[in-house]
Amino acid sequence: MxxxxxxxxxxxxxxxxxxxxxxxxxxxxxxxxxxxxxxxxxxxxxxxxxxxxxxxxxxxxxxxxxxxxxxxxxxxxxxxxxxxxxxxxxxxxxxxLSLPPNPPVDSCAPIKGRKEMQKHDPAAIRQLLVHSFGKKHD
Structure with missing residues (x-):
């Protein structure tokens, strides 16, 4: 010590x-x-x-x-x-205020799997939009 x-x-x-x-x-x-x-x-x-x-x-x-x-x-x-x-x-x-019993839980959980990636990852969402609407709208 x-x-x-x-x-x-x-x-x-x-x-x-x-x-x-x-x-x-x-x-x-x-x-x-x-x-x-x-x-x-x-x-x-x-x-x-x-x-x-x-x-x-x-x-x-x-x-x-x-x-x-x-x-x-x-x-x-x-x-x-x-x-x-x-x-x-x-x-x-x-x-x-006095501290609550526990700290707040972080609502940003890691992304797991392709489905969550397509729903929550900004780059994946952009890619889906580009594929859906074409590259002209980039």
Whole structure:
């Protein structure tokens, strides 16, 4: 087992004033891995700015500026975090919620077999369209 010792004794972190926390379960149980880049950015920002009850009221323009993302990217990330039961939003106020029992299941299962490939793979779908309508419509 590795013995841990502070590398910089004069720079050991201390909680002074307000602070934020993320449960270690967020990483261990797969919540971290279940989020896209923008979802993760937004979630961590909402954790950092939240009060003791997880509440914050940053506006979308402030959030987009801080995260350097577009409004569309913000909306997609926000809606995904709501769908994944990590935050609540009433149009004005955010609440970072306690973690649900399990991380969301990824709905993008691997494609198995020719039939699924023709139904879900964009390249295969394009090929079917080209064959159906002819190359003139490419």
């Amino acid at each position: 590795i013995e841990k010792k502070a590398l910089c004794q004069d720079r050991i972190r201390k909680i002074i004033g307000s602070f934020a926390f993320i449960e270690h379960r967020f990483l261990r149980n797969g919540f971290f891995a279940s989020l896209t880049h923008h979802e993760l950015l937004l979630y961590i920002l909402l954790i950092l700015v939240a009060d003791r009850n997880g509440l914050s009221y940053y506006s979308y323009d402030k959030i987009c500026t801080l995260l350097r993302i577009s409004v569309d990217e913000y909306i997609l990330a926000r809606d995904a975090l709501i769908e994944k039961d990590l935050i609540a939003f009433d149009g004005y106020l955010f609440q970072a």
